Amino acid sequence: MKGFLSKYGVLVAFLVLCIISAAWKPDLFLKPENLRNIINQNVPVGILAIGMTFVIIKGGIDLSVGSMIAFVGGLGLTLLNRQMANGTPELTAAMIAAGAMIGLGGLAGFVQGLIVAYGRVTPFVTTLIGMLAFRSMTLALANGGEVRSSSTEVWPAWGSDGIHIPWIKIADGRMDLVITYAIIAFFVVIGIASFILNKTRYGRYVIAVGANERAARYSAIPVERIKILTYTISGIAVGIGAIFLSGRMNSVASGSQGLFFELDAIAAVVIGGTSLRGGYGRIWGTFVGVLLLGVINNMLIFAGVGSHWQGVVKGMVILLAVLLQRERRDV
């Protein structure tokens, strides 16, 4: 029983939370629209958390993701606006901007990876610097205000449109429920990430480096390259998240976009059972962790818990989820 809980504790905690929610507010919680909302709202944080999982398994941490999602989003939208001003068709401009966001995210992650691997600066410090610098550069880019996209059709549609489900209606039957592109992209990212972590040599190397860096080095694993790649993966994830976050609002608010996302992402990874000490982790756990946080936030609003007390409730649920699986270290 203990072994089972330590492995699937997060799933148990999540299911218990869902059952309680469904029993308590069945008419609200189980509405298809609400379930869709819970996933959709948390896609940007969720994608960041998936990228973060690699970094944490490697034994690192990436504090820069919240600022970086604003930074690459802001630069991408600036590029989009410039392209459209030059007469590029909206769809092409949007595709260039999306590519640029992913590329820039990857590049930013790569640079942080280089500093960690070759500069031998600890991940915490390196990405703390990234967190400060990216936010600061975003503020400078937007002069403290916003970058608003001039795309009126394509970009906002990528952020909030998707596949229509004609047999599920919302808004008193006036609209179809939409499975957003963001949700689809989230599942694709999860699929790819699971494959990389569980089925490729690279994935095994990440775990090996996180478990024991010296042993990995003696086994001729290219430790530096593995490390750099984890931060690059995290950066690419940020780029993908930036597309949907900036699309949803069709803008990037330089001061507040993605603020504290790094904390939610780290929380989701830890709730999901990935060890902060590195060497062990799983993508599906992170996914459940993201959903767990989403359900808590959702239920806090349904229950009308006063804002000042929400942190306590949230903290307790997280503690419970982590306690359920704490014995795993000695496997």
Add this chain to the structure above:
Amino acid sequence: MLKRISLFACAGTLVLGLAVGCGGGEKPSEGGESTTTTTSGAEGAKKFKVGVSVPAADHGWTGGALYWATEATKKYPDIEWTIETADTPSDQINDLDTLATKGVDALVILATESAPLTPKAKELKERGIFIVNVDRGFTEPVADVFLAGDNKAFGKMSAEYMVEKLGGKGNILILRGIPSTVDTDRYDTAMEVFKANPGIKVLDSQPGMWNKDTSYKVIQSMLVKHPQVDAIWSSDDDMSEGAEQALKEAGRDKNIWMLGGGGKKEIVKRIMDGDPMYPALVTYPPSMTAQAVDKCVELLKNGKKVDEKEILIKLDIVNKDNAKDFYFPNSVY
């Protein structure tokens, strides 16, 4: 070899990053950004040094406050300006100490929080620094001049407008800001008005943290919870925009209107164009920082002869008729 090249690449990118970061005239410094503008002043005249201390640009309004302050200082190149932004009251106290060490003659302060900053302001005044306080007042009458922003009036005016527009009857949702004195003052006075009108039902109130994305999530869940909503009291225009996205996705953007606050140019424009979702907003103009800078310069130059110790910043209801007077397309907010 590869290692060395990589290190160079790191350093190069870092330098590049810093160059980009400073492109807007801002240098990262501990706990915020600082800008120093120095131009040679009139010959022989004493060159005043003035420090400006404002909260960090963590959402639209504070971004606007910083923008207006910076713009105003540019009008006076004969004064040496230092602008500091702070994330927290303790940051701001450190900033004020640094500015005092720099030997400023005067300070323009928009406090992150009133109470924690009061003792520091008092100490600096005793050192002989002239203090212009804007928006949030100190808890003791420390400032030489106080340009008061009135958050209680904000709450009252906005709630009264809503009650009137709803004809005294309707269901409303409330979006609150980051827990702080500003938010409490606005919310408490608004609630007094709502409670005095039994026809108004406040269905729910949750913090949107003056943040678009948070407000989007909060309103999305509230809309599932409450099938009958007439209007949203959103105390901030950024939050209105987040809520609007949630309304659209839920297909309820046609029958719910919002009363925002602040005076963000995009929202003012929508009011001007007669958008039914935004019938009005209550201004809480971030340009009050520019007013404070002007006042400070005026008083420094006339030998600190203060005629009015407290100046109340007027709040207005912006509606379709007067929106054009509040529309500043070049502002960042």
